[in-house]
Amino acid sequence: MARTNYSYEKRQKELAKKKKKEEKKQRKIAKQEDTTEQKDDLSSSEDGSDNSLSQSI
Template identity: 65%
Template sequence: MARTNYSFEKRQKELAKKKKQEEKLQQKLEKKKKTDDGREDAAAETEVLPSE
């Protein structure tokens, strides 16, 4: 009977955890970018309105 390779399982678990963290970070960055873009657009529109 084959023995379980715990080192391999641990490495795979670590890789999955790292991948999940990176995806989460990307989502946060995209969300922040969208929020920042929205603020810039709103600020630009507010600046245009008083000058009209």
Template identity: 75%
Template sequence: MAKPNYSFEKRQRELEKKKKKEEKNQRKLAKGSAPDASTVAQASAPADAGIPAENA
């Protein structure tokens, strides 16, 4: 029976943690640079939205 290679398993866990940390950092950077959804909705709404037009 083969004995377990603990150093290999530890290295794999460390690589997985590093990968997750980098992915999280990338998501954080992408989220910070993308405009907020509420800001986009307000900017695309017409200035006179909700104001009824007067009948002449």
């Protein structure tokens, strides 16, 4: 009767965890970039709004 290769299973589990952790890291980085871009867009639009108000007065 063959024995179960636990070291192979353990290695596969470790690789799966590593892959999942890397994907999570990439999502987190992408989310931070999106929020940074949105803040920049908001800052630009707010600056533009202030200029348009002063021009209309």
